[in-house]
Amino acid sequence: MFRLEVRTSTPAWFNLALPLLAVAATLILCSGLIALAGAGVFESYGVMFTASLGDSYAITETLVRAAPMIFTGLAVAVAFRAKFWNIGGEGQLLAGAVASCFVGAIPMPGALAMLLMAVVGAAAGAAVALVPATLRVKFKVDDVVSSLLLNSVIYYALMALIEGPWKDSFSGYPISPPIEDLANFPVLIEGTRLHLGVVVALLAAPLIWFLIARTTLGFRIRVTGENPEAARYGGIHVERVLISTALLSGALAGLAGVGEVGGVHFQVMSDLSPGYGYSGIVVAMLARLNPLGVVPAAIFLAAVMTGAEAMSRATGVPAFLSDVIQGTALLAMLVALLFTAYRIRRVGAAS
């Protein structure tokens, strides 16, 4: 006989074991779809791996794709730590992209342009995240729904811009004017797309880890998330912490948009983000809300995305497998997290 028992603590190796377990379960479950498409499972996953992590060029491509998800993953990790349910990463990303594109189109020295793009983009993302946080603090409005609905508002605002004032008057395509060449983020390795923003993303993760784990604000964020009553009793201004968390989270999501504009697309279009904001939720959950874990989690999803395209060309399995993997990974991780709350214990037949 087996019985579920409530766990009081979780061993540290769970942080690594659970995501690996979830990823393994995901790959096994999704291999059914590969078989359904009539391709070899090992061959397909093999192509996926070599095309995304097999050589140095592939690795740079994967890193370029991971960068926005590192930022959105950090945004979600920070927010969820305080139990501020920010589902609005997508909208905050787009707001950051639009704002930085606006600044990047103004002629000015390159370094200044890049700095301003980052500052303005982060501010725009933070401003969007401030809405659900304020509504929650002031009016007790559920932040899940309000932050989610804002995604649509920002998306349509972006569409109005690129279908309206920003529309390319020559081609008639709904795309914004490109940013200035000087504002393009420098490519770090010749012949690749590895841009400065990727390094910034990789550096942001330890920085946010330090902020959460070692600073007063981080402490307040954690306590607010774990036990708001205790936090309040301990003299922490919970409402203020939630607002700060939202600003930080939104700014991080905004930076994801800045990187896409400054380092990848150099302009804004309707399909600027293939749902990087939502992927951030997957990344953060796989990372167990640990900022350092966000980097490998984002690289995993990015590798799946870049690898899926190559796999599709080589084996004919639709590249949309990557979308299924993403959803399955999130659900598998949620189930795996049950092991942190419960343990299965063998009990004697007599009991």
Next chain:
Amino acid sequence: MNVVLEQIFQVGFLAAIIRIATPLAFATLGEMFCERAGVLNLGIEGIMLLSAMTGFTATSLSGSLWLGVLAALLTGVLMGALHAVFTVALGLSQHVCGIGVTLFSSGLAYFLYRLIFGQQSVPPSIKGFQTVPIPVLSDIPVLGPAVFNQFALVYMAILAIPLAAFVLYRTPWGLSVRMVGENPRAADSAGVSVIATRFQAVILGGALMGLAGAFLSMAQFNAFTFGVVSGRGWVAIALVVFGRWDPWRSAGAALLFAFVDALQLRMQASGLGHIPYEAFLMLPFIFTIVAMAVMSRNAVAPSALLKPFRREER
């Protein structure tokens, strides 16, 4: 100006409102049942997309429209059950599971569609539902041709509204749904199985979302495209809040949204394009967010929404 206004308000305009409102009404009622039982279902966007795909595919392969509707309905049931397993049986966080279900279902819809139909320059289409005039009623001037000369699924949606209200307010099961959404502990003491009731409500909700998807790919567009749902699921989430978790008000909200949407389509077509049409599409979301702030004083949301129920926890 008068000419433009006349162009906008024709019989066809009323009919267009009804057609735009139909999938939203199904989806909104579906989400409402989930939320009344205390389960937020953010999987709605993906469930609608996957149902639109399975419905279209079943019809395309079998030639039968009703088989397609059945496939879409069953898809909704299955995905609803999946969401219920995660959120009700396992008690996992509802918003994250919902996003997971949406990501998973959308991915699966894209994947299977590409696998079955390949990459074609012109997307395959089906001969979708045709309008069926209801005798006598369709002869009523203006209202008749707009409301009573519609697709069968439209009539189903119109009937679904009073039926949903009846089920929710006048049946023992409806009472159980409202109880487990408001006070699961009390419902449990009264002998109502919280888990079973929530399961049933989320599955019924999924079925309705499936019908919404079926309408999109089998009556409105007669094809499956990756943008066939394009945010209508999120609109439904907004409409449920805007409609204060009530079937009549939610359906009314769907009708209001459809009116604004039809209006912007007409204004675009008649060249009255001073206001970008996206501004109209933004409106329901902005209205809902504002409404949530205003309504928050008199809390109308089901009290147990987002809260998993574990019997052993006190």
